[in-house]
Amino acid sequence: MNTPLPGHTVSKLSSVATPPLLQVDNLSLEYRTAQRVVRATHQVSFEVDKADRFVLLGPSGCGKSTLLKAVAGFIEPREGQIRLQGQAVQGPGPDRIVVFQEFDQLPPWKTVKQNVMFPLLASGTLKRKEAEARALHYLEKVGLAGFADAYPHTLSGGMKARVAIARALAMQPKILLMDEPFAALDALTRRKMQEELLLLWEEVRFTLLFVTHSIEEALVVGNRILLLSPHPGRVRAEIHSHQYDLQSLGASDFQASARRVHRLLFDDDAQVEHDPALGFADIRIAY
Amino acid sequence: MTTTVTPRQEYEVVLEPLLSVPVERELPLGQRLWQQGWLRKGLILILLALAWEAIARYQGNDLLLPSFLQTAAALYDGLLSGELPAKVGVSLVVLLKGYLLGIVLAFGLTSLAVSTQFGRDLLSTLTSMFNPLPAIALLPLALLWFGLGDNSLIFVLVHSVLWALALNTYAGFLGVSETLRMAGRNYGLRGLRLVVQILIPAALPSILSGLKIGWAFAWRTLIAAELVFGATSGKGGLGWYIFQNRNELYTDKVFAGLAVVILIGLLVESLVFNTLERITVRRWGMQR
Numbered sequence: 001m002n003t004p005l006p007g008h009t010v011s012k013l014s015s016v017a018t019p020p021l022l023q024v025d026n027l028s029l030e031y032r033t034a035q036r037v038v039r040a041t042h043q044v045s046f047e048v049d050k051a052d053r054f055v056l057l058g059p060s061g062c063g064k065s066t067l068l069k070a071v072a073g074f075i076e077p078r079e080g081q082i083r084l085q086g087q088a089v090q091g092p093g094p095d096r097i098v099v100f101q102e103f104d105q106l107p108p109w110k111t112v113k114q115n116v117m118f119p120l121l122a123s124g125t126l127k128r129k130e131a132e133a134r135a136l137h138y139l140e141k142v143g144l145a146g147f148a149d150a151y152p153h154t155l156s157g158g159m160k161a162r163v164a165i166a167r168a169l170a171m172q173p174k175i176l177l178m179d180e181p182f183a184a185l186d187a188l189t190r191r192k193m194q195e196e197l198l199l200l201w202e203e204v205r206f207t208l209l210f211v212t213h214s215i216e217e218a219l220v221v222g223n224r225i226l227l228l229s230p231h232p233g234r235v236r237a238e239i240h241s242h243q244y245d246l247q248s249l250g251a252s253d254f255q256a257s258a259r260r261v262h263r264l265l266f267d268d269d270a271q272v273e274h275d276p277a278l279g280f281a282d283i284r285i286a287y
Numbered sequence: 288m289t290t291t292v293t294p295r296q297e298y299e300v301v302l303e304p305l306l307s308v309p310v311e312r313e314l315p316l317g318q319r320l321w322q323q324g325w326l327r328k329g330l331i332l333i334l335l336a337l338a339w340e341a342i343a344r345y346q347g348n349d350l351l352l353p354s355f356l357q358t359a360a361a362l363y364d365g366l367l368s369g370e371l372p373a374k375v376g377v378s379l380v381v382l383l384k385g386y387l388l389g390i391v392l393a394f395g396l397t398s399l400a401v402s403t404q405f406g407r408d409l410l411s412t413l414t415s416m417f418n419p420l421p422a423i424a425l426l427p428l429a430l431l432w433f434g435l436g437d438n439s440l441i442f443v444l445v446h447s448v449l450w451a452l453a454l455n456t457y458a459g460f461l462g463v464s465e466t467l468r469m470a471g472r473n474y475g476l477r478g479l480r481l482v483v484q485i486l487i488p489a490a491l492p493s494i495l496s497g498l499k500i501g502w503a504f505a506w507r508t509l510i511a512a513e514l515v516f517g518a519t520s521g522k523g524g525l526g527w528y529i530f531q532n533r534n535e536l537y538t539d540k541v542f543a544g545l546a547v548v549i550l551i552g553l554l555v556e557s558l559v560f561n562t563l564e565r566i567t568v569r570r571w572g573m574q575r
Binding site: 069072074092093094096097098100102104105107108109118119122123124151152153154 | 464466467469470471472473474475476480484485488489491567570571572573
């Protein structure tokens with residue numbers, strides 16, 4: 001069963017014996033406006049393995065957020081299937097915790113600690129005592145132990161993002177879904193958060209599905225990147241980016257990858273390939 | 288004429304811990320006192336009382352406008368003799384019954400409205416039909432249905448609380464951000480648990496303002512009902528006290544009755560609702 005099919009190329013990097021954690025199979029999603037039905041994604045397939053940092057990258061309108069919401073269970077597939085550990089996803093559930101972009105994802109009436117405990121108690125995962133201990137443990141991990149009793153409105157944007165990440169990690173979900181979690185932060189805070197996220201991953205080895213519109217962020221955060229084309233979202237390519245981290249930002253191979261991603265996303269290969277005058281600085285990185 | 292260009296030098300500064308200047312300092316006493324809302328409002332009340340006393344003395348007709356001091360004396364006598372507290376008690380008991388029943392019904396109606404399309408249509412139709420209808424206009428009908436007694440008063444009180452509160456609560460529910468709803472659903476909350484754990488706290492500013500409006504409407508309706516229809520409940524409340532004393536031309540007692548109506552309004556506003564706001568929405572940074 002584990003022998004690869006003849007003629008089937010198996011990547012050296014992911015010679016996987018276990019079935020993938022998340023399978024998205026020919027997924028088409030649609031959303032309705034008052035007048036029409038709009039197709040957000042068309043027959044998108046991808047697989048996420050355990051401890052992957054899988055990034056969905058594409059320009060606005062490629063349905064990447066819709067895709068993430070479908071995995072979270074907020075949107076019914078028009079066709080195709082989403083399977084988590086072989087089980088079809090049905091409705092939202094605490095085994096797939098979402099970190100949203102918006103700061104108001106933290107209920108303002110709960111303190112930081114209560115916020116982290118909230119999903120643990122609401123889903124009945126833990127009793128109050130154990131939930132409190134675990135909340136404090138993960139707050140320690142994101143460096144907010146001293147703010148356990150503060151209300152969210154007293155925190156900065158970066159701290160709120162950290163609380164949301166601690167809250168998601170405390171649930172120890174099968175997969176962590178992040179919908180442009182750092183997009184509303186300033187550039188310096190964002191870089192710091194990317195670094196911390198990678199450190200947390202080194203430590204906890206959670207499985208991550210990460211949506212972004214920034215090429216740089218995708219290369220730094222992800223180990224695999226799925227590129228989506230817009231209107232409707234279709235898979236354009238899947239590339240590896242496990243070799244990059246924040247230290248490789250200026251390196252030439254990093255820039256080459258960024259240029260390749262840009263070409264794949266915007267399909268202007270003629271320009272980039274045949275116009276040597278166009279430097280890296282001319283390429284707009286949505287960031 | 289030669290201009291010498293001195294190049295700007297780069298430099299770095301080693302920062303010492305800043306100890307010479309205090310990071311925080313206290314405001315002067317006067318400014319801190321002026322921050323106290325009750326003090327500012329108390330001053331306004333004193334000014335109003337002084338103006339009242341002055342106008343009453345200038346006019347000099349106790350029957351039309353008793354002075355502030357005369358009213359205060361009548362109020363003191365009424366409170367001491369136990370007549371006013373008894374009337375207030377009768378009114379408040381009826382008021383609370385109607386108010387609580389109205390709150391329960393309003394929450395039922397809005398919970399229905401957030402969960403089903405039918406509930407939404409029902410709520411919007413009913414509120415647009417009944418909200419403009421003055422509660423007091425329903426009292427003759429209520430007397431016909433429920434007879435002379437507390438029940439007809441409670442009926443009009445429910446009517447005056449229900450629509451205002453339901454409208455505010457529903458508007459508050461609609462204003463709850465999609466992210467917060469999705470977060471709640473993400474943790475497996477749905478139906479009534481989603482309403483209780485996410486929607487109600489998130490919509491609390493609107494709900495509190497609905498409760499305040501409902502309280503004022505109910506209080507107003509009750510006094511008016513007692514004034515217009517006398518002792519519908521047999522014993523008679525504060526409105527009946529005002530009505531009776533006007534008939535006997537005890538104008539100072541009429542004013543004392545009105546003062547009690549105002550005082551209770553002020554007390555409930557500043558003690559109950561302000562406290563509620565302070566320990567909830569203001570602490571949570573949802574309202575300034």
